[in-house]
Amino acid sequence: MKELIEYLRSRAETGLLDWNAQVEAAEKYSFTMARVEEMALKEGILPVRYLRNGSTISREQQFRLFQSSVAVVGCGGLGGYVIEELARLGVGRLTIIDYDFFEEHNLNRQLFSSMENLGQAKVSAAVKRVKKINPAVTVKIIEEKFDILKGLEMLSEAHVAADALDGISVRLELADVCDRLKIPLVHGAIAGWYGQVLTQLPGEKSLETLYRKSVVDTGKEKELGNLPFTPAIVASLQAAEICKVLLNQGSLLSGRVLHIDLLEMEFEEVPLSSIFT
């Protein structure tokens, strides 16, 4: 380990480590790419890929992100963008959960869908994509439907979960699991021009407030469909919330829901002062 650190230091004279040096270090000392990156960050050596995270993410924070684990539940319209952004940001461990496979009607919006991978499992496409953009990220895929029974085990490693699911009842199950595990849940949902985002902290029961009055399991997306830009914007807001949760920074969308109307270009923040608070 000492030799590895000395080697990394010798290869990072300006405090920056390029990818070739990371690969050579891994080969030379028989460590995984993840372990090499972790050791570098721990020593305050910054992989060049994170250079443009600039002063916004300090080196200590970059190390913290790399030690973090996020579960992305759902790998469709929202999940694809959330995973892409977290991998580029430098979140070290991702658990990706989805049972579905890509179909032609996903191509209008789902980032990881392509002509080449139609018929393939969404989680397989996701892990391939992450390995292409950031091989130091450790990805665990679970090709199963999320439910409340398996949920506790599925999310056992996560510091925070992203709700990128489809439908209403399964989201309530996810919210319940997160509450039991006492981890924050960053919720996003879309329908046509519309979207909503919030962060539910343990004990807040925000998703119950959002959905308990719904008498249907599918929202307006059933008739409105989903456009390319709505998941991109909602997922980006979710990724920003996840980043802040992990770094304990800024103000979260907790105790309030951000309702987005891209048709009228209105962003309405609604307080969730509910019967639970």
Add this chain to the structure above:
Amino acid sequence: MQITVKLFATLRKGRFKVSSLELVPGTEVGQVADQLKIPREDLALIFVNGRDAELDHVLKEGDTLSLFPPVGGG
């Protein structure tokens, strides 16, 4: 009595964004939704003066009622 109703997303279609309604005292939220011909399955979030409210909530003079449809796609 007069209340203000704010509608969001698809609920605006064929209706309005914001409107003042003249109601008889004792009117409940659900009755306003019926009057506006908003089907039950189109209601997810109901706020009265920014607070989460139920369909049987009795409205008062000067209240602001905000209604949102369910959004659940991913």
